[in-house]
Amino acid sequence: MNRHDRRAQEAQTRKSFTDYDAIYRRAFKKADDREIGEGWMRGAEAEANGIKAMIIHPTHEPPPPRSACDIELSAAYGEQKFQAFTKAEYLPTLQAGWPKFLDAARTQPDAPVTDDPRRDARAMIFENIVTNHQYASGLFSAITASAIIWLARTSPVGVAIGESHKRIHYEITDTETPGVRNYRLMLSY
Numbered sequence: 674m675n676r677h678d679r680r681a682q683e684a685q686t687r688k689s690f691t692d693y694d695a696i697y698r699r700a701f702k703k704a705d706d707r708e709i710g711e712g713w714m715r716g717a718e719a720e721a722n723g724i725k726a727m728i729i730h731p732t733h734e735p736p737p738p739r740s741a742c743d744i745e746l747s748a749a750y751g752e753q754k755f756q757a758f759t760k761a762e763y764l765p766t767l768q769a770g771w772p773k774f775l776d777a778a779r780t781q782p783d784a785p786v787t788d789d790p791r792r793d794a795r796a797m798i799f800e801n802i803v804t805n806h807q808y809a810s811g812l813f814s815a816i817t818a819s820a821i822i823w824l825a826r827t828s829p830v831g832v833a834i835g836e837s838h839k840r841i842h843y844e845i846t847d848t849e850t851p852g853v854r855n856y857r858l859m860l861s862y
Contacts (some may be wrong), residue, residue: 693716693752702852712803718808721724729763745836749843755817770815794820798819798821798843
């Protein structure tokens, strides 16, 4: 099989634009073709570059190797996924980052920030995953990771996160009520 045949075969196994378009329109009722195309291209670029996950680390430090990361953060909405790895020692900084992000966002006119930081964290995670913004820059990945860890650690089971439980995942599903989603927290060792 030559490289052209391999690329054609790989393209057939990838999610199609039609599938992405359907997910995007289901997620956001007021979606335009340009936004959908831009989101698709962010995901396609990440896929073309072989990016499947992010390493989250302080900006003043070089990224640790994947083998040195003992925490996995992830979230999924259907086929749209976010996955990141980090060190347990970075969790307090990540957790503190979410309230700081909200405070900074509140200073911006028309910021979509409410008085409910848990709702805002869920909305940020969801929007970044569906629009593939986690691939746009390290900042978007860090904000998504920060929202995930803050949301999980401020939940009733949050005390176990980072200590005994090293894998934190949110499975996001639609409910029967239009526009309402369930964020199911799953933890493992």
